[in-house]
Amino acid sequence: MGSSNIRVRFAPSPTGPLHIGGVRTALYNYLFAKKNNGTFILRIEDTDQTRFVPGAEQYIIESLNWLGIPFDEGVETGGDYGPYRQSERKNMYAQYAYQLIDNGLAYYAFDTPEELDAMRERLKAANMPPKYDAASRMSMKNSLTLPEDEVKERLERGDDFVIRIKLPRNEEVRFEDIIRGWVVFNTSQLDDKVLLKGDGMPTYHLANIVDDHLMKISHVIRGEEWLPSAPLHVMLYKFFGWDMPQFAHLPLILKPDGNGKLSKRDGDRLGFPVFPIDWEDPKTGEKSSGYREAGYLSDAVVNMLAFLGWHPSDNQELFHLEELVEAFSLERVSKSGAKFDQDKAKWFNHQFILRADNQDLKTLLASRLEDKHLAKGEQYLMDVIQMMKEKVSFAQDILSAGDFFFEVPEEYDEKVRNKKWNAEAASGLQGFAAYIEESKPSSSDDFDAALNTYATENEINKGKLMQPLRWAVSGQAGGPPIFDMLALLGIEEVVNRINLVCEKFATSN
RNA sequence: GGCCCCUUCGUCUAUCGGCUAGGACGCCAGGUUUUCAUCCUGGAAAGAGGGGUUCGAUUCCCCUAGGGGCUACCA
Numbered sequence: 231m232g233s234s235n236i237r238v239r240f241a242p243s244p245t246g247p248l249h250i251g252g253v254r255t256a257l258y259n260y261l262f263a264k265k266n267n268g269t270f271i272l273r274i275e276d277t278d279q280t281r282f283v284p285g286a287e288q289y290i291i292e293s294l295n296w297l298g299i300p301f302d303e304g305v306e307t308g309g310d311y312g313p314y315r316q317s318e319r320k321n322m323y324a325q326y327a328y329q330l331i332d333n334g335l336a337y338y339a340f341d342t343p344e345e346l347d348a349m350r351e352r353l354k355a356a357n358m359p360p361k362y363d364a365a366s367r368m369s370m371k372n373s374l375t376l377p378e379d380e381v382k383e384r385l386e387r388g389d390d391f392v393i394r395i396k397l398p399r400n401e402e403v404r405f406e407d408i409i410r411g412w413v414v415f416n417t418s419q420l421d422d423k424v425l426l427k428g429d430g431m432p433t434y435h436l437a438n439i440v441d442d443h444l445m446k447i448s449h450v451i452r453g454e455e456w457l458p459s460a461p462l463h464v465m466l467y468k469f470f471g472w473d474m475p476q477f478a479h480l481p482l483i484l485k486p487d488g489n490g491k492l493s494k495r496d497g498d499r500l501g502f503p504v505f506p507i508d509w510e511d512p513k514t515g516e517k518s519s520g521y522r523e524a525g526y527l528s529d530a531v532v533n534m535l536a537f538l539g540w541h542p543s544d545n546q547e548l549f550h551l552e553e554l555v556e557a558f559s560l561e562r563v564s565k566s567g568a569k570f571d572q573d574k575a576k577w578f579n580h581q582f583i584l585r586a587d588n589q590d591l592k593t594l595l596a597s598r599l600e601d602k603h604l605a606k607g608e609q610y611l612m613d614v615i616q617m618m619k620e621k622v623s624f625a626q627d628i629l630s631a632g633d634f635f636f637e638v639p640e641e642y643d644e645k646v647r648n649k650k651w652n653a654e655a656a657s658g659l660q661g662f663a664a665y666i667e668e669s670k671p672s673s674s675d676d677f678d679a680a681l682n683t684y685a686t687e688n689e690i691n692k693g694k695l696m697q698p699l700r701w702a703v704s705g706q707a708g709g710p711p712i713f714d715m716l717a718l719l720g721i722e723e724v725v726n727r728i729n730l731v732c733e734k735f736a737t738s739n
Numbered sequence: 740g741g742c743c744c745c746u747u748c749g750u751c752u753a754u755c756g757g758c759u760a761g762g763a764c765g766c767c768a769g770g771u772u773u774u775c776a777u778c779c780u781g782g783a784a785a786g787a788g789g790g791g792u793u794c795g796a797u798u799c800c801c802c803u804a805g806g807g808g809c810u811a812c813c814a
Binding site for chain 1: 740741742743744745746750751752762763764765772773774775776777778806808809810811812813814
């Protein structure tokens with residue numbers, strides 16, 4: 231709970247998994263709140279009952295918990311301004327719509343969908359903007375055009391109706407956006423948006439203004455896609471006579487190639503997650519992969535997301551959450567959209583893996599551990615983690631790229647085999663195998679010394695032996711420092727593997 | 740189409756009128772007594788175009804171009 235009057239909300243609608251653009255909006259809200267000792271609120275905007283998806287709300291909460299950005303107030307958490315689910319606030323909204331009607335600032339509209347379509351077609355044909363506005367409303371079926379007693383009769387009869395805002399014909403609307411500065415609109419460009427729907431539920435526009443007011447929201451931090459409806463919201467505050475919160479419209483996260491908003495399709499197409507955690511659609515069964523399951527560390531995702539549209543005043547790149555809180559300000563959020571960069575995301579993750587506690591990495595890997603990983607004991611596993619974490623971008627790569635630590639390689643790199651594997655290498659390795667069985671090296675330095683001595687004594691170039699040795703033992707062309715590897719594997723295993731490749735890949739030259 | 744927003748290296752960005760335009764990812768080269776998906780060093784790489792304002796513009800203003808968002812009884 232914050233000690234200041236700064237109150238911000240993240241207000242997603244539970245229509246599916248939370249897109250990383252939404253995650254970033256939540257993050258910026260959180261950072262701003264914490265930086266200013268404010269309160270971070272989760273409000274679920276589920277006024278569209280037709281789009282409700284079971285589990286989506288839980289998904290949102292789980293995602294943000296994973297990322298370490300908890301709510302001070304909200305669904306599940308509670309608070310003094312609840313309920314925090316708009317569907318549970320349903321009966322609070324209508325009165326505000328009627329208040330506007332009483333003040334002549336809104337009106338009933340009885341038009342059917344077909345009539346609305348016809349109106350739009352007619353206007354389009356006449357080369358006019360197809361809007362329900364100050365001009366067109368006078369030719370529609372509403373309480374402005376219908377005789378008073380017919381309106382009354384329709385209402386009493388229970389006819390379907392909506393309540394629309396009655397916007398002035400030509401009035402300048404302006405507000406100062408924290409990120410963009412003054413933004414100016416004219417009501418002549420807007421239309422009489424529906425405030426209360428036929429099912430009695432408010433639209434986003436009404437609900438968000440009423441709730442933000444009732445919940446004493448001080449700053450509305452949301453995506454740029456809301457900018458066009460901001461003037462409508464400004465008008466609503468004005469009509470209600472309420473103080474307006476400050477607005478900050480965030481730049482969009484764009485697809486890596488080409489242009490446009492980042493979408494699930496882009497992730498599927500280019501092979502990276504667009505969602506924080508895995509999700510399976512309960513209706514279609516469609517699966518979406520998440521950062522968590524892909525092996526990303528939550529801190530890395532937070533850091534990466536923070537930098538998509540924000541930058542500190544110095545050149546520091548790596549931030550933990552608390553440091554982000556300290557450094558964050560809306561003024562340093564950029565105006566233009568940011569293309570998502572998968573390589574940078576990987577780099578961030580690598581940086582955090584590098585710095586991660588080995589025990590934490592082990593915990594992270596827990597669900598992926600098989601018998602073979604545990605067979606050689608706790609310390610062995612930890613040594614592998616220590617050695618491999620410097621090489622990999624994703625946690626699970628510690629296990630996959632380091633699989634040779636747990637069992638004989640399944641495959642042997644073809645290129646190394648073709649280039650480095652020959653009779654000379656084979657006999658050299660066999661000689662070395664015999665040598666270490668005798669000299670019993672145990673530490674990394676011992677193995678290093680052993681190879682040096684063996685090479686010198688037999689007048690072999692040490693370098694010519696190293697790659698075949700690495701390859702024979704791991705099957706790979708690269709990996710951790712070779713002598714560290716040998717020391718961990720142990721003499722017996724090293725000798726075994728040397729013998730194995732000599733059998734498997736008999737050399738003729 | 741209309742309205743609104745945006746425009747510095749390929750990408751994310753720094754610069755709050757006077758810089759050899761800085762950093763990071765990626766890329767290239769070299770190095771780490773010979774591995775590399777690590778690490779270090781170095782390198783190539785940018786102010787969309789045109790007008791103004793100013794002693795001086797990447798920075799302020801205008802126009803053009805390009806990109807994006809919105810344009811539902813969805814949020």
